[in-house]
Amino acid sequence: MIFSQSNNPIRWIIVFISFLIISIILWNTYTFFQIFKNEERIKMNLWATAQKTLINAGENTEVDLPLQIFSNNTTIPLILTENDSIINSVNIDETIIKDKIKAQEYLNELKSENEPIKIIYAPGKSQELYYGDSSLIDKLKYYPIALSLIIILIAFLIYNFYQSNKVATQNKLWAGMAKETAHQIGTPLSSLIGWLEILKLDNVDESITIEIEKDIERLQTITDRFSKIGSEPKLENKDIIEETKNSFDYLIARFSNQIDFTFKAPQTPINILFNPTLHSWTIENLVKNSIDAMKGRGKLSLNIEEDAHFVKISIIDTGSGIPKKEFNTIFEPGFTTKKRGWGLGLSLTKRIVEKYHKGHIKVLSSEIGKGTTMQISFKKEHTSI
Secondary structure, eight states: OOOOGGGHHHHHHHHHHHHHHHHHHHHHHHHHHHHHHHHHHHHHHHHHHHHHHHHTOOTTOOOHHHHHHHHHOOSOOEEEEETTEEEEEESSOHHHHHSHHHHHHHHHHHHHHSOOEEEEEETTEEEEEEEOOOHHHHHHHHHHHHHHHHHHHHHHHHHHHHHHHHHHHHHHHHHHHHHHHHHHHHHHHHHHHHHHHHHHHTTOOHHHHHHHHHHHHHHHHHHHHHHHTTSOOOOEEEEHHHHHHHHHHHHHTTSOTTEEEEEEOOSSOOEEEEOHHHHHHHHHHHHHHHHHHTTTOEEEEEEEEEOSSEEEEEEEEOSSOOOGGGTTGGGSTTOOOSSSSOSOHHHHHHHIIIIISOOEEEEEEEETTTEEEEEEEEEHHHHOO
């Protein structure tokens, strides 16, 4: 399902209605909470009145109602004090009341939960009734928190869904553009191959046809690259040193001699699984990026090394450098510091390295005005046969 700009209003209406419903539920919960709190306050006032009646009861006083009020309280914890001493407790564990320290701590908790009720049963004589929240009130306290967590979870899932959908849509768009580009190049390329054969038959200078043939091969390589975007490329078990050097040497021959190129690698082959066409594109993008950073003048080194777990390819330049805050953003689609270009080179490179070759690419180090080191690494256990 693809979400376009046309259905954005509907999406936001749904989100608004959802949050409105949740807000109503929260408000009703708060209202119920206050109602229950008030009802419990009324019950405690009745309990205090019953206590006062019992204290002042005479021989002819009817005590059935006060006793019934006492027996009906099975959920609200309370402590009755007189002259700062606990004289009675209800719905509280006996072990707490017997321990003076725990009893005082529990009493402090009750003081913080509700305003105490003062029972004046005679001139100059009074008791203090401290009570806490019932189990029902305690449960209602946590209900808004649980609901809020559910809201956050739902919001995260919705965001993650739309974000994943957006990325998937972008990926389909880039893949479709790449395949369409390959298709569009294919038609004039076939024509060029035909014209090249005619030139050969007309005995045109061989040096000219050789150069045309190289350019045609280059166009075929570019077409092959674009056709592989969006589909699972075929990985081959080949020497990555040889393939990297071939791509590097091709670029050396086509750039200014004001750049000092250096290639360092082990003498023995390193065979891993990768796609030569896409790997060549990776090397080309990184080298061109470095040359642009040096403005066509400086030193550029490509080093290949291996250890027990990784094969690492480092491209080191003496260019303008990259600010540390942009180490990750340079790989995002559309990021570019050039006046021309779409900012897709490093984004495509990251896709090739990480999605197709299961490797990793990063800015290893960079210093403004001195240069940058980009590094690609492949896990041997994920790539070798």
